[in-house]
Every structure is written in C-alpha cells, then in structure tokens.
Amino acid sequence: MNTRILNSLLLLLIVITGCTGTKKLPEGSLLYTGATIKIENTTPRKQKKALKTALTPLLRPKPNTTFLGWRPKLFFYNLAGEPTKQKGLRYWLRNKVGEPPILYSRVDLNYNQKIILNYVQNNGYFNAKVVADSSRSGKKATATYSLNPGKQYVIQQIKYPEDSSAVANAIRHTIPTSLLKIGQGYSLDAFKQERERIDSHLKEKGFYYFNAEYLKMEVDSTVAEHRVNLTIKIKPEITDIAQKQYQINQIMVYPNYRLNKDTIPDPESALQYKDFTIIGSKNQFKPRIFDRALYFHKGDLYNRTNHNLSLNRLVNLGTFKFVKNQFKVADTTANFLDVYYYLTPLPKKSIQAVISAKTNSANYTGTELNINWSNRNLFKGAELLNLSAFGGLEVQVSGQNKGFNVYRLGTEANLIWPRIIAPFPFKSASGFVPKTKATLGYEYQNRTQLYSLQTLKGSFGYLWKENQRKEHLLNVTEITYASPQNVTNLYRQQIAIDPSLAKVTEKQLIFGPTYSYTYTNTMLQNKKHTYYYKASLDLSANLTGWLSWANMQKGDTVEIFKVPFSQFIKIENEFRHYLKLSSKTQIASKILVGAGYAYGNSDQMPFIKQFFNGGSNSIRAFRARSIGPGSFNGNATSGNFLPDQSGDLKLEFSTEYRAKIYKLVHGALFLDAGNIWLLRETPEKPGAKFSKGFLKELAVGVGAGLRFDFSFLILRTDLAFPIRKPYLPEGARWQLDQISFGDKNWRKENLVFNLAIGYPF
Known part of the structure; x- marks a missing residue:
C-alpha cells in the first residue's frame, strides 16, 4: 500500500477517534457511554454468558451508537448546532440524522438494579444479589452492575392433572413432548410456553373451546435446597364446553358473501355436494374446488391444523378477497360443531x-x-x-x-x-x-x-x-x-x-x-x-x-x-x-x-x-x-x-x-x-x-x-x-x-x- 493511502487512513483514524462527542456537553454534564454487567466468577461459564446476553438489552437508557469508537449520530448532532428555524438542512441534520448526547443524569441505577433482579428471579436465581455503581473518566461515565446470582433452582418433580376427565387424560398424553424436564432450570417463560404447548395439543384433539388460561402452575420451592416441585392443574372455573371434545357436523359454504350486506343468502338456494352445503350462487363456482380446499369432513374430530390449512387454501386460491369462518355448537347434536365459511369473491x-x-x-x-x-x-x-x-x-x-x-x-x-x-x-x-x-x-x-x-x-x-x-x-x-x-x-x-x-x-x-x-x-x-x-x-x-x-x-x-x-x-x-x-x-x-x-x-x-x-x-x-x-x-x-x-x-x-x-x-x-x-x-x-x-x-x-x-x-x-x-x-x-x-x-x-x-x- 503506498504512503499516500497510508497517511490518508491514519488521518481519517485520528479524526474519527478524536470525535468523542464530549466537547459540546452542557456544563457539569457527563456523557453516558454504557453499562457493564459483572457476574460472580463462581457462576458456571455457560450460565454467565446466557445471563449477560439476556440482561444487557434490558438496561436503560441506551448509550449513543458507536462505530470504531466514533459516535456518528452525535457527531452530526453537534455539527449542525442549534437551528434557528423548524426546517432546513441544519434542522434536518440535527434532529433527523443526528441524536442528542445521552447524559449520565438520565441513568437510574435503582431501576436497572430492579430489572436485573426481577429477570434472574424469574429464571430461578431466588437468592440473587445486585449491586449498582458508576465510574467517571473525564467527561464520560459508565455504570457497573455486579451480580451474584447464587445457585439456580432446578425442577425436581413435575405433576400433571390426575383426575379421570377427558381433558385431564388428554393433557397426560402430551407428557412425552413436554418442554419441561427433570433437572431443568426454573424459568417463568418456560412455564408459560408449556401452557401454550398443552393448549395447542388439546386443540388438535377436539377441545375447540379450551385455552391456556384454564391451566395454572404451582411451584413449591421448599421441597429441597435449590429444588422445586411443579404441579400443573386445571383451574376450577373451567367451563363445561372447554372440557368437551367436538366433532364436525355440518359444513356450510357461502361463496358469494358480501360484507356490506346484513343478511346471508337464502338456504333455499343450497346445493349439497358430498359433506358440504354450498349456499348461494350455484353456478358461480364448481363445488369440487371446496372439496379440494377444505380439510374437514363430517364426523371428523376438530383439530387446529385442518382449521388453519382450510383457511390458507381458500386464501391461496387467489379468487376470494376476504375469507372468514365460524364454528358454532350444533343445535341438534351434542359435542358437535357446525362450520361456516364466508367467502367474498374478488372481481372476476x-x-x-x-x-x-x-x-x-x-x-x-x-x-x-x-x-x-x-x-x-x-x-x-x-x-x-x-x-x-x-x-x-x-x-x-x-x-x-x-x-x-x-x-x-x-x-x-x-x-x-x-x-x-x-x-x-x-x-x-x-x-x-x-x-x-x-x-x-x-x-x-x-x-x-x-x-x-x-x-x-x-x-x-x-x-x-x-x-x-x-x-x-x-x-x-x-x-x-x-x-x-x-x-x-x-x-x-x-x-x-x-x-x-x-x-x-x-x-x-x-x-x-x-x-x-x-x-x-x-x-x-x-x-x-x-x-x-x-x-x-x-x-x-x-x-x-x-x-x-x-x-x-x-x-x-x-x-x-x-x-x-x-x-x-x-x-x-x-x-x-x-x-x-x-x-x-x-x-x-x-x-x-x-x-x-x-x-x-x-x-x-x-x-x-x-x-x-x-x-x-x-x-x-x-x-x-x-x-x-x-x-x-x-x-x-x-x-x-x-x-x-x-x-x-x-x-x-x-x-x-x-x-x-x-x-x-x-x-x-x-x-x-x-x-x-x-x-x-x-x-x-x-x-x-x-x-x-x-x-x-x-x-x-x-x-x-x-x-x-x-x-x-x-x-x-x-x-x-x-x-x-x-x-x-x-x-x-x-x-x-x-x-x-x-x-x-x-x-x-x-x-x-x-x-x-x-x-x-
């Protein structure tokens, strides 16, 4: 590389590293340059890395963005100076391209300390301690959070509902695919995900009206040192319909449904094709397209997969502007659902x-x-x-x-x-x-x-x-x-x-x-x-x-x-x-x-x-x-x-x-x-x-x-x-x-x- 290029690069490096952004700070103010999280050395390396990765984005405020030690947005903010009017190049450069200095006075050490403590406790570090401090160097200040998480609590035992109800029996069948394992670290997020997993499984087994809010997780942390027992229970307030498995009864298709109309087509115009009842516009669509698109058939056990696949296929036909469906408990048959598809065509x-x-x-x-x-x-x-x-x-x-x-x-x-x-x-x-x-x-x-x-x-x-x-x-x-x-x-x-x-x-x-x-x-x-x-x-x-x-x-x-x-x-x-x-x-x-x-x-x-x-x-x-x-x-x-x-x-x-x-x-x-x-x-x-x-x-x-x-x-x-x-x-x-x-x-x-x-x- 020739001398001219080398000198140019050195000059550019000097200019960039010299633009620290502290020259135009208000009198007595310090530029906040970020935070450091220090974790007790006795913490296993893998856990230490995971905690730092999770905690760093939670801290507020975020310091000015940097590139190779240079703060480009702060540089343009200072370069523009105070604009005299609410428009023009200077106003645009300062307020749109640039960003004001993040001052240390905005840092709330106690708030960040609580955020860190809340996160680690939600992840099983019940005996954690956090100490917040700050340091100053010239016109810059940093924050330091020293965390001693202690030993993480792990799952010792998991209990699922044991009664003989249909919903409890279905929950027990989900155990092989559980997200929770013995010896796994305590995690509030993992418990929430487990509830969603169980709900998704039940939706595949006909429990159309069940939802994750009917489940609760009870945690006992007194059973042993750094151990918890987890009990998954069905809440007493669960409704009767949420405990039932439903099958498909009638499948009604309205292929020419108009959103701006208060009434639906007259059932007298219905056409029966296999398991489907097509109402309105008999000659507009061939019935076989619904047979290919809809996965449900009469007598099928409801499941969310076929529910979503049917909607996706109707949308992917490229013929309908709006696709909507509805499930209702059948009036004539217990534990059965009537299915309604309301389809609004695009202009032909x-x-x-x-x-x-x-x-x-x-x-x-x-x-x-x-x-x-x-x-x-x-x-x-x-x-x-x-x-x-x-x-x-x-x-x-x-x-x-x-x-x-x-x-x-x-x-x-x-x-x-x-x-x-x-x-x-x-x-x-x-x-x-x-x-x-x-x-x-x-x-x-x-x-x-x-x-x-x-x-x-x-x-x-x-x-x-x-x-x-x-x-x-x-x-x-x-x-x-x-x-x-x-x-x-x-x-x-x-x-x-x-x-x-x-x-x-x-x-x-x-x-x-x-x-x-x-x-x-x-x-x-x-x-x-x-x-x-x-x-x-x-x-x-x-x-x-x-x-x-x-x-x-x-x-x-x-x-x-x-x-x-x-x-x-x-x-x-x-x-x-x-x-x-x-x-x-x-x-x-x-x-x-x-x-x-x-x-x-x-x-x-x-x-x-x-x-x-x-x-x-x-x-x-x-x-x-x-x-x-x-x-x-x-x-x-x-x-x-x-x-x-x-x-x-x-x-x-x-x-x-x-x-x-x-x-x-x-x-x-x-x-x-x-x-x-x-x-x-x-x-x-x-x-x-x-x-x-x-x-x-x-x-x-x-x-x-x-x-x-x-x-x-x-x-x-x-x-x-x-x-x-x-x-x-x-x-x-x-x-x-x-x-x-x-x-x-x-x-x-x-x-x-x-x-x-x-x-x-």
Whole structure:
C-alpha cells in the first residue's frame, strides 16, 4: 500500500477517534457511554454468558451508537448546532440524522438494579444479589452492575392433572413432548410456553373451546435446597364446553358473501355436494374446488391444523378477497360443531396498467409499460387466466455498451389451474394450493446498432409448496425458439474478432424439462441467522438426443423444422446467509456455483443459457458481463461495441455489511469475487478454459453504496472498484498498491457506478 493511502487512513483514524462527542456537553454534564454487567466468577461459564446476553438489552437508557469508537449520530448532532428555524438542512441534520448526547443524569441505577433482579428471579436465581455503581473518566461515565446470582433452582418433580376427565387424560398424553424436564432450570417463560404447548395439543384433539388460561402452575420451592416441585392443574372455573371434545357436523359454504350486506343468502338456494352445503350462487363456482380446499369432513374430530390449512387454501386460491369462518355448537347434536365459511369473491375480470422501473444482470436500466387483463374464475374452478402486453426501453447508464439501447415489445398468456393436472394422483398436506401452469409468450427485442431478436416461449409445469419455506417448480416441458434478424455490419465485424458471437445470431431451439427447489426462512425476521437456497436443473433435448444418437455419431447435426436443437445439461446452486447483528445492521452473504455441459447435437451451450459475471447484481467492480472467461481479457477488442463474455462454469461470492442510516436511507460496504470459465479450449479466447488453477483467476472488487427504501421500490446506488484483475499477468493481478482516488485516470479506468432496483441478493 503506498504512503499516500497510508497517511490518508491514519488521518481519517485520528479524526474519527478524536470525535468523542464530549466537547459540546452542557456544563457539569457527563456523557453516558454504557453499562457493564459483572457476574460472580463462581457462576458456571455457560450460565454467565446466557445471563449477560439476556440482561444487557434490558438496561436503560441506551448509550449513543458507536462505530470504531466514533459516535456518528452525535457527531452530526453537534455539527449542525442549534437551528434557528423548524426546517432546513441544519434542522434536518440535527434532529433527523443526528441524536442528542445521552447524559449520565438520565441513568437510574435503582431501576436497572430492579430489572436485573426481577429477570434472574424469574429464571430461578431466588437468592440473587445486585449491586449498582458508576465510574467517571473525564467527561464520560459508565455504570457497573455486579451480580451474584447464587445457585439456580432446578425442577425436581413435575405433576400433571390426575383426575379421570377427558381433558385431564388428554393433557397426560402430551407428557412425552413436554418442554419441561427433570433437572431443568426454573424459568417463568418456560412455564408459560408449556401452557401454550398443552393448549395447542388439546386443540388438535377436539377441545375447540379450551385455552391456556384454564391451566395454572404451582411451584413449591421448599421441597429441597435449590429444588422445586411443579404441579400443573386445571383451574376450577373451567367451563363445561372447554372440557368437551367436538366433532364436525355440518359444513356450510357461502361463496358469494358480501360484507356490506346484513343478511346471508337464502338456504333455499343450497346445493349439497358430498359433506358440504354450498349456499348461494350455484353456478358461480364448481363445488369440487371446496372439496379440494377444505380439510374437514363430517364426523371428523376438530383439530387446529385442518382449521388453519382450510383457511390458507381458500386464501391461496387467489379468487376470494376476504375469507372468514365460524364454528358454532350444533343445535341438534351434542359435542358437535357446525362450520361456516364466508367467502367474498374478488372481481372476476380486471384490467391493470403498470409503469415500472427495472434493471437486469447486464447493467441495463430502463422503464416498462405492462397492460394486464385477468379472469380469476375462467372455467368456474378458480382458474386464473392472465393476458399481458408489454413494451419498454433499457439503457446502460454506465458500462461498455453505453449507447447500445434495447427496445422490447411482447405479449404473454398464463393459465393457472389450482390443482395438479397429471395422469397420476397428487396429494399435498400443505396449506398452499398446488398449481398447474401453462405459459405462451412472444417477444421482439431490438438491440440498436447490433441486431434484433424474435423469441417464442412456451411451458407447461407444476408449482407446489410443502410449507412456507419449501417450494418446487417443475416444468415438464419448456420450449424456446429464437430467430435473430437485421444483423448489422458492426456486429459482423465483432464476429470476425470473436467467432463465438456468431451463435447469438443463429436460430436456436431449446426444449426440455426444468426443475428448481427453493428453501428460505428469511421471513423469520426475529432470527439471528436466516438462509435462502435455490437449486435448479435444466435439461434440453436429452430424450430427443438419445433417439437421434445414430445420426450424431455420423457427424450429422439433427434439425427440427430446419433448426438445430440444443442439447445440454445445466445445474445451478445459490446459497445466501443473513446474519442479523442488530435491529439496524446485518451481514448478507451469497455464494453461487453453476455448470453447463453441451453435448450430442451441440458443441457449446446456447448463448442465452450460458453464465455471465459483472454488473449491478454480480461483481459490481467490473462492467456488466465483462469478466472472463478465465484470464481472457474481453475488453481488449477493437471497435465501439464490447461483447458480453459468457462461460460454461460460474463461481461467485459476495458479502455485504448493511446498516440503516436514517429512515429510508441505508448504507452498505461490500466485497464481490468470482469468474466464469469455458469447458473447452477456444483458440480466440486464450486462458478461458477451466483448470486446477482457477482460484488464481478470480476477480475481486470492493465498494460502498446507498439504498433508498421507498417501500414500493428500493433504489440502489453502488460505487465499486477492482482490487484483483484476473486478466493481468500472474503476480500483477492484485491492485491494492495501485489504488489512487486522487488520480483522474485511475478513477476513469477503475471506478464503476451501478444504479439498480432492489437489493443485489
């Protein structure tokens, strides 16, 4: 690293560490810098760590936020000074970006002492003692809480209700799955969770009117030293209906219920279908959709699982705006419930126009107009037909192809059935309705100064979710026919330099099954670690290729309708990990590995199925699709147009520190690395083939960015630069000692600005 960079970093460090925020404190005030919890050394290490982790967030107030010893919000608060009016930059900087100093005078040692004592006693440390103190250093003050928790009380015995009632008997059957164990530490929260667990179990066994408040936990701490006996009892005030198990009697469905009406449809309009009574609008919906959606049948024992699954499936049909249900004790039969489903349909037909901003992997940014027409109940079985037409413009704000704009026009039709249409039975116990989807689309794309492309696509497949986290998509067949036109002389000149580009302007026929599996728990926002994983498999013309193997062995290219079909296998895996550091910060990481292999009727992968690197959603320090393959330098070409570089193999890694700066403004620091490679030697691309030294050919970039979260979209700006260039000679690829922000030529060559919609991952 050169001396100029080192001096700049040292100066920045001095400035940051010098901004302690104490210079502008009121006279006689102290800046509160936080609290320390000291726990008696005799406490087991595991318990000590757990107590510190739980107690620290409970202390109040919270000190000013710090970063590397710097208090940025307090810095901006002091920098702004006292504003003269209730608006303007100074007011915004002081009151919105900044925060006032947290003074030690706000600290209530006795209050925090009681909070700590209350928590540890609720967790079985009945003999705990807490001493609060404070210390001062210059204009700063800290608080110290010394905790001697003593020995934790543990459970010695657990007793459950012993009478012969149905509810007591059901509770005893839950013992094997109890959250409480002999020898477990006393915990008030654990006792509450045990009550909820028992209640959930009883709901699965027909006790519809039972709830956790009918249970009480009696604790006897006098039985032995640091031991408690726990007795779970049913409260005497439990109602009669809460002690009964209920079965399902009548199932009434109102498929055209209106919320603004005081009356429900006349029962005379009822239609009996199997165990269901459908009232009103006999011809609006086919009865079988309710048979598929509702899990209850007459005579079933009530359970919460089927209750929730039925509601989820009705919602997931996508046909009803509101879904409500009600259970009532049957008038005619004891211990039976009548079930009522009140369904308010969405408008059957609708039309919508949407103007959207968009970005893609090639670093193109643009706008698109979509007009969509929908029919939500096409064949009266909750089928969804969607017809759309679109047109748009995409431009590269920055990149090697700035000025080579893309114009798109097209139309697409989608038909979705809320069931699996197949010659085999398919049953799902999920609350998500399995679906069959057929798609047909056409697109005309004009890449100005290069060529135009007509693409016809069609697919037929299935989509189903095991649960909220796991999703499967199987396209039994997916067909793509591409026909390039109007190839310009500029592009032909580029073909002369790189013959592989000729594949882009050849007719292509791709067909075969595709499959993808997705797992995610990112919807669990309270978890520290969340994950996303997607695996996909693309098989093109494998069966057709096998049937045509004899002709291929002769060296013949097999054609369908005078177009050679593509034959390949493509596999892709993407894994993401999100580490939540606080309510405002997280570290997000991604690793992507992909491979494609062309064989039989194809000597290389179709261009549209190959892998690319670089750009706003990839390695942001390099221009879109400019990296590789391997150590090949795709930028060293003549002419104004720089072609996209593609490969058969891909490895990509990114990690990003994300932090909320102010309301809708978020910041990020990131590192990206990766490359693409070819499986076969290509004379015009030396160094492109994958080899055992592939790690030496990784491109690496770093940068920073801002994200503006407008709720309806996230606008992202990233500024990045490379620190490792794979196309340079070995030994000269790392660029750390070349960084020079003050050099205009360095900035022009290395700084890459990315404007995009949404997060990169």
